[in-house]
Amino acid sequence: MPSKRSLLTGAHFMNGDVACAEGAIAAGCRFFAGYPITPATEIAEHLSQRMPEFGGIYIQMEDEIASMAAVLGASYAGLKAMTATSGPGFSLMQENIGLAVMTETPCVIVDIMRGGPSTGQPTLPGQQDVMQARWGSHGDYATVALAPSSVQEMFDLTLEAFNLAETYRVPAMLLGDEIVAHMYEKLVIPPPDKLRIVNRKRPNVPREEYMPFKPDEDLVPPMACFGEGYHFHATGLTHDERGYPQTSSSEAQQKLVTRLCNKIRKNEDKIIRVEETMLDDADVAVVAYGIVARSALSAVRKAREKGIKAGLLRLITLWPFPEKRVAQLAEQTKAIVVPEMNCGQMVLEVERKAKETPVAFLSKLGEEPHTPLEILEEIRRNS
Amino acid sequence: MRVEIKFAGFGGQGIIKSGIIIAAAACIHGGKNAVQTQSYGPESRGGACKSEVVISEEDIDFPKVVEPDVLVVMSQHAYNEYVENVKPGGTIIMDPDMIPHEVDLKNAQVHRIPATKIAEELGKKIVANIVMLGAFVAITRILDANAVKESIKENIPKGTEELNLKAFEQGYEYGKTLPKSQA
Amino acid sequence: MVEQVTHPLSKYLRADMMPHIWCPGCGNGIVLNCFVHALDELKTDLDKLVVVSGIGCIGRTAGYTNTDSFHTTHGRAIAFATGVKLASPELEVVIVSGDGDLFAIGGNHFIHAARRNIGVKVICANNFNYGMTGGQLGPTTPLESLTTTSPYGNIEHPFNLVHLAAAAGAIYVARWTTLHVRRLTQSMKKMMQKEGFCFIEVISPCPEIFGRYNKMRTGLEMMEWFKKASVVESFSDPAKAEITKEKIVVGEFVDTQKLSYEKLFHEKIAQINERSIQ
Missing domain, CATH: 3.40.50.920 (Rossmann fold)
Incomplete structure (x- = not known):
């Protein structure tokens, strides 16, 4: 399909939300599902215009629960996918952030923090969701959250969030705040060949031998996508390496949940900045x-x-x-x-x-x- | 040196845009560092609105304005709110027709620019903020007029360049002819 | 020596996930059976089929079909499937789930997917209650029915699912019971050949749970109710197809065509990029 495919490069004066959206596109994100919410709406608005230029998908879902679910679906269909929201929407997304953890779905969630709790102060900044990013969904897990301090970092760290999501098969979070999101500042975007882009690890075994949740030494399993002939199953239930539900095996629970935590813990030194x-x-x-x-x-x-x-x-x-x-x-x-x-x-x-x-x-x-x-x-x- | 500028008025006056134009002029066309931040109420139009710009030769750490060197103000409400907070010896650029009630200021340079009136004479009240920018450039000399003009062209709707540049020129001329201080 | 006999449809199922979790007399097996027959008759490319389910007894269907499959959180199957279909329009995406999953916790996703006309296909096994959690009242529980959470009789008006689907914009709407295996299979085949949001409701017996509280303790008794009450009325008004003890209107209600969301979106992409190249 013909496409504009003109990645922005060079110096720009833009706000953090738009920088985040451009960072996603530069990272190779080609699917965005979201729901309007201050102060993250500009990310959705910008991507509704930019995604189609790259042959990518933008969809405004009926709520943030659906947005997060659609992001997971798109990721399993092989696209890099993200959503963007603020506190109230982040709360609704927690359910399927848990599903992303359990099914090891690479995806990025941008939370532009505003004043909470509840509806709080929509147009004012906050840093009140940082513990929610760690513990917001039920059950034990470990994940990744980055905190940008500038418009440049809204770009850089969005891209980095995609790289971490793809490397570790986790939902990676970008925790901006209203000021960083709405602030205008200089952003310098390097040419595409100077950007480090990571893509998920792919299976390297014959299809009939593929086990979707069998990890390599780094504790991360290679990921097949829908439509490639692997015929794999994934579920939010506790499962074995085949992806089959194991709802009464203590051993399966111990093994899976420990690995989900350890794939971040044991790789901490590579992740922390x-x-x-x-x-x-x-x-x-x-x-x-x-x-x-x-x-x-x-x-x-x-x-x-x-x-x-x-x-x-x-x-x-x-x-x-x-x-x-x-x-x-x-x-x-x-x-x-x-x-x-x-x-x-x-x-x-x-x-x-x-x-x-x-x-x-x-x-x-x-x-x-x-x-x-x-x-x-x-x-x-x-x- | 760090310069802090605050633009204030009500929603719909182009206050946020003014800050973006000035910061972009400094940063993209003026070879300096600049950051623009803003705050606005839930209303799109009519609510209180401010736009802050920090310009510096060095890296800018704290991006917010603490004590503005320059206040550009276009509504009575904003004037009442922010005028006392200007740095001692600082500059206030105001639209007197929008601010009928002034307070007695001891330690500030006050410049009165009838920007809304000038803009109305140009046929579009909406460019009053650009008239103010012209005056701002002439009075403060923080930025080069050409850099600001370039920035204006990049930050306004296509097809309105002529009107906006005219508004800028008129504000600039008005600002240039003002006596140094009217405090 | 015992000769290994392979069922002709075994390639559609994950034999190593059996035995299934469904109770004796449950209709879910019939739904799955009709589904794999439809796949077989259509010679569906299993590499290009994705089956998505939510939570509930029938939600295990995704696991039992030998395709790419995903078992989502409660109610979110359609929202997940929307992401799959938009990202890979060439995939056939079928959602098999229950009445509580699709119409209580997931009701909002259903109506919006139908409104947008996302090209996913929804098969709902309606057993009138939450079976997996032991028989609580749900959005399709008939008035006055007894469940573990309506011990004095249900006072909530149930959804008429075919009316809801038709009103929300589905391009294909049908209802059958598990007694109508041939027609149900034909309906599934027809649905999978269409492009847009399609919906089939299958009235399915739950004798162990729903039936136990409502004087139909065996699968046979429930099937006898379906037999006695079912009336095939092709393309009748779905608004008048409310399910009562006396009458279950079955048949096709809607069979129409309009461009799907994914088709429109990808056409937009092509237009935008052609414009930019000119």
Whole structure:
């Protein structure tokens, strides 16, 4: 089929939602299903225009439950697929995020966080869904969540989310916030041959020998798609390597669920990404992510100007959480400051690893993130 | 040096667009770094609306405006809300016809641009924000006029270039002829 | 030595997933039987068939058919299948699920898929209750029926599924009982040759659960009810096809044609890209 197929390249001035949509297209995403919701709607709007230009599918479903289900269907039909939403929709998606975990379906879920709970403050930012991204669906699982701090990262990390989803056969989440999503900033898109694009591992055994949930050494099973003649079965029930339901075998449950968790845990070192600024000699470390990390960076710089040895650990990967690095930091520093736009979520993870080192939490809700001065003040108090 | 600019008015005046045009001018055509952020209510039209721009030669960490160097304001409501928050010695560029009630400001340079009136004379009230941008460029000299004109062309509907550039020129000329300070 | 006998239709089934979980007298086996007969008569390319089910007794059908198959969360089979069909329009996508799955928890997906005319085919085994969880009332439970959650008699008006499907825009709508195996098989064949959203309701006996509470304790007794009450009325008004103790109107209700969503979408893609090339 003839196609425009003109991937954007070069420098652009655009907002985070549009950058995310372009990142998806650059990653090879060719299916989007979603439901309008502030502040993520611009992603859907942009993709409704761009997807057909690449021969891809855009569909507005009847709700976010259906959107997530359709994304799974498209992924099993062989396309890279995503959806985008905000808190209320993210809640509805949790059911089929669980199904994606259980059936090891590669897909990307973008959650542009706004103020919650419930309908909350639709046009204002928040960081209140970070624990939901980890634990939102029932049962045990491990997955991947990334937190962009800039328009550039809305592009880069969307692409990275697809790479992680395809590598580990998991639903990968991008947790933006309203500010990063609506903010306009410069975005530089490299030419397509400079982008690292990962595609799911394909079966390398004869069709009759293929077992859809038999993992390789990296704990990830190669993935066949519908229509290729493998005749495989997948189910949300606990299953064996053939994909057949095993609803009363304790052994099957132990084996499957442990592997689903371990395929992320044991590959943590390859997945986790953080950005470190002036931490080498820091007495006080700030741990922050998303838009708040930019206030924190400004605060840390101001602190250094005043002679306070402060540094910043910016979490790019929220899940899996960089436990080892935080534990090291706790040994090195006198205190850790954690500012978040919620009532204390990632700080719980920091505290879990900080042991004796005091952890100061700084909450901010509503329209504005913490100002640099507010974080500076907290650094000063703890220095 | 970091410069913070706040555009404020009500929904439908092109406030958000003003911020985007200025930030894009700085960043794509002016060789600087720039970030635009915004806030708006649930209403598409009529509600309070602001658009913030940070321009700097260096990397921009905190993208929000804390204390604006320049406030460009086009409604009484926005004026009341933000005028006290301008940095001491900062610049206020306002449309006096939209803001009948002013407060006495001790430490600010106030420039009154009848942008809505000028835009009406051009036949389209909707370009009042672009008139304000012309005045903004002339008064602050933060950006080159040509860079802003390029940015305007990229950020407006096709077919409206002539009108918008005319609006920009008129605002620019008006801003240039104003005495330095009217505080 | 015992000679291994292979059933002529065994290639359509996953023998290693047997025995199935269905009770004696259950109609689900008949539904599956008619389905594989239809596949066989159509010489369906099994490599290009995807069977999707939701949760419930009949939901196990996806696992029992030897094709690519997916067993979704409760109610989401149609939404999942929508993604499959749009991503790969060349695949035949058939959803086999139950009345509770498709019309209570999944009701919204049903009406919207029908409205959009997504080219997926839906077979609903309607057994008037939630069998797998022990017989609770559902969206098709007849008035005054006894279930474990309507112990004083059901006061909820049931859906007339063929009317609902027709009103929502399905291009093919039929209803049969598990007694009408030949007509049901023919109907399934016809449906699979159509392009667009199609729906077949199969009235199916659940003697162990629904029947037990409603004085029809065996499959035979339930089938006798179907026999006595069924009236074939081809292309009658689906609005008047409400199921009562006395009368079950069966037959085809809708058989029409309109462009499917996936066809329209892919035509748009072609148009957009032709325009951009000119």
